Amino acid sequence: MPTIKILPDQLTVQVKPYTTLLKAVFMAGINLPQFCGRNSSCTTxxxxxxxxxxxLSLPLLQEQEVLTESGIYQTHRLACQAKIVGDVVVERPT
Ligand code: FES
Structure with a gap:
């Protein structure tokens, strides 16, 4: 099963393949803001x-657009959209 490590908390959880980053982070005990209701439009x-x-799964067009508009396409993913297929290390906003 893929492992996700969450910084700066140093939390690690194992998840089933194709679990979203959002769910994996939640499984680690962290609630990320979801102002748009997981619709790829708020970036929170x-x-x-x-x-x-x-x-991670490849970003769909709407996620690509919102990340590009925010200037973070190369460095970030929307946790509500990205699905885990192997080990990843991510840093949540603090
Ligand atoms: S909850 Fe708004 S983009 Fe993920």
């Missing part, structure tokens, strides 16, 4: 990618 659920970018 964004997390910075530290390792394992290739182990």
């Amino acid at each position: 659920c964004r997390v910075r990618l530290r390792e394992g970018k290739q182990n």
Whole structure:
């Protein structure tokens, strides 16, 4: 099962493949803000990618657009959209 490590908390959880980052972070005991109701439009659920970018599902067009508009396309993913297929390390907003 894929492992997700969450910084700066140093929390680690194992999840089933295709679990969203949002759910994985929640399983670790952290609630990320979700102002748009997981509709890829608010970016409040964004997390910075530290390792394992290739182990996430590819972003769909709406996620690509909102991340690009925010200037964080290369470094972040929307936790409500990205699905985990392998080990990843992410940093949540503090
Ligand atoms: S909850 Fe708004 S983009 Fe994820």
